[in-house]
Amino acid sequence: METDESDRYRAPALDKGLDILELLAGVDSGLTQAEIAKRLDRSPNEFYRMLDRLVRRGYVTRLDGDRYSLTLKLFGLAQLHAPVRRLASYATPLMRDLAQRTRQANHLAVFDRGAAVVIAQQEAPDYWGFSIRIGAHISLFDTGSGHVLLAFRSEEEREMMISEHVRSRAEIELGPEFYDRLDQIRERGYEMMASAQTSGVYNLSAPVLGPDRRCIAALTCPFIALVNAPSAPDITQAITLVQKAAAQLSLLAGADVVTSA
CATH class of the missing domain: 3.30.450.40 (GAF domain)
Structure with a gap:
């Protein structure tokens, strides 16, 4: 069975993090974890740890406790x-x-x-x-x-x-x-x-x-x-x-x- 060249070196965790960053880049007011999951057609539980890491690394911030928004770290x-x-x-x-x-x-x-x-x-x-x-x-x-x-x-x-x-x-x-x-x-x-x-x-x-x-x-x-x-x-x-x-x-x-x- 042939492997698709684009999938040969897949990194699911990295893809998940990039999906979140790209999504939040187009949203001004931020999104909840449930909204992120819905837009990416995934389960909310799949994003909990990834969101936590992005917040801790400074790429994403929490607004009003339950909304996530992109910081200016990527721009920097x-x-x-x-x-x-x-x-x-x-x-x-x-x-x-x-x-x-x-x-x-x-x-x-x-x-x-x-x-x-x-x-x-x-x-x-x-x-x-x-x-x-x-x-x-x-x-x-x-x-x-x-x-x-x-x-x-x-x-x-x-x-x-x-x-x-x-x-x-x-x-x-x-x-x-x-x-x-x-x-x-x-x-x-x-x-x-x-x-x-x-x-x-x-x-x-x-x-x-x-x-x-x-x-x-x-x-x-x-x-x-x-x-x-x-x-x-x-x-x-x-x-x-x-x-x-x-x-x-x-x-x-x-x-x-x-x-x-």
Whole structure:
């Protein structure tokens, strides 16, 4: 009897732990042991010891005594990964300069497990600003960062990214107008859109390209109109500054791009 290559070196306990982590990664409010078992189609008793170990190792925490939620330990481990850490390091001075020039906050996001994940963030230099915390998972489909990460990839990669979102979260219907928008973003080189989450904020996003000219990150400025700040750049000037900073970061990442003056 032939053994399936994928099952030859099975580690059931490891698979069980990974199943729990992947499930909790897509849930904000946590799940009870019974809910975890139901979603994974297993007996609750099968997960007691595994959950206990994940809590003791700091990957999972208990909420209100009976709900389990993912901690930021996995994100911290990911930050130790050299390419991500190096990209964030390269980006820091450019993002600081961008914040000073635009008078706005900005953040850098990469694709991870069906979402855009913020790996670096810079606060606005003045009193007012709109920022997103490092480690936040944001949507691919209704944010500037998500649109840019999808727009500057091949059709095959784009579909794989969307499929991963569907597997890890929920079904979503994307009509032809969504793909048309991605093509338009790729053609003009950036995304400018009203925030779908916060009134009065506009997402200004540009791609950071790697050596193969694929998008490896999205640099986004959540732009808000500043009152009593006549010297602050307007939204058109701000997107130009975002594009320039993204192009400079692309050069540091090894891409052959032309920066605008």
